[in-house]
Amino acid sequence: MPAELPVDPPAEPPVGETEDEPHYIGHRDRLRRRFLNRGSDALEDYELLEMVLFAVSAQRDVKPLAKALIRTFGDLWGVVNAPPERLRGLKAEGVSLGTDNAVATVRIVGAAALRAMQKRVIDRPVLASWQALLDYCAAAMAHEPTEQFRLLFLDRKNILIADEVQQRGTVDHTPVYPREVVKRALELAASSVILVHNHPSGDPTPSRADIEMTKEIVRAANAVGLTIHDHLIIGKGGRHTSFKAQRLL
Structure with missing residues (x-):
């Protein structure tokens, strides 16, 4: 008959643990x-x-x-x-x-x-709460697996009156229609718009397509007296690019 394997003694429970209370x-x-x-x-x-x-x-x-x-x-x-x-x-x-x-x-x-973060920026002057706005955009978009194009509509006092996602795209492209941007701004009686989109890669560097698309939206907006205040690209790790700061707008 084969030898029986030794049986280990029952393990002692960790300090503070009983069979009834792990x-x-x-x-x-x-x-x-x-x-x-x-x-x-x-x-x-x-x-x-x-x-x-x-x-x-x-x-x-x-x-x-x-x-x-x-x-x-x-x-x-x-x-x-x-x-x-x-x-x-x-x-x-x-x-x-x-x-x-x-x-x-x-x-x-x-x-x-x-x-909660959205409530900190909606119905408030954007320029007075710019960092809160950046934090909100990063929280809302930085971890999105595909590109998302967001529109922030401002009134004459630069108060944020609406925050809407206009389009969702693929990992590296979002179709954007300048006429739809302008149309929605007029429906809301907005005076200016901040464009925001994310780069799922994490790198907020504008692409050639980003720059050309922004120019098309600016041309359509100018035709009806609408101001494009900025275009923000949201990356990861707190990184972002402002077209206005980079003099691309």
Whole structure:
């Protein structure tokens, strides 16, 4: 008869853990207390994400999933704005975001933050809140996987009265129609417009097509007395290009 393999003795539970109460239950309480007593700066990005994921799994340790999500999407903002189909497919140590409820739990954080940032710039003078406007555009567009063309409409006092996505394109091109830009501005009684689009590559350097398209929009706008205040290209890592600052407008 073959020799029997030795049987390892039962592993000792980690300090503070019993069979009825895994160690990560205490971990959750500690995270909550640290957040409430010391604020978000006391937590790493993955720990903040862990707290969001507590609602996804009441029993399993979600730290590995939180870390895997940040590795996959680059940072916390990338996670909460990631495409639903990509979130559903990620799994770490038996825990996943496989359900619509779990995916919505993560994405609602990004949606709420973006809505709050939009409220900081809408109905306010653009020039007095320019950095807030740049922050909002970066948050809304920097992580988009395809190009998006956004129009910011201003009144005579340079107050932002509307923020609309006019077109969505491919990874390196968005079809833009100058007549549609002008038409929408007239419908809103706007006096000027800020053009904004993103470069999914992360490099905000204007292409030849970007420059020519901007010239066409400016010509169409001038014909009806509409001012194109600027054209912003949003990259990644906080980078952007202003056509006005680069004297391309």
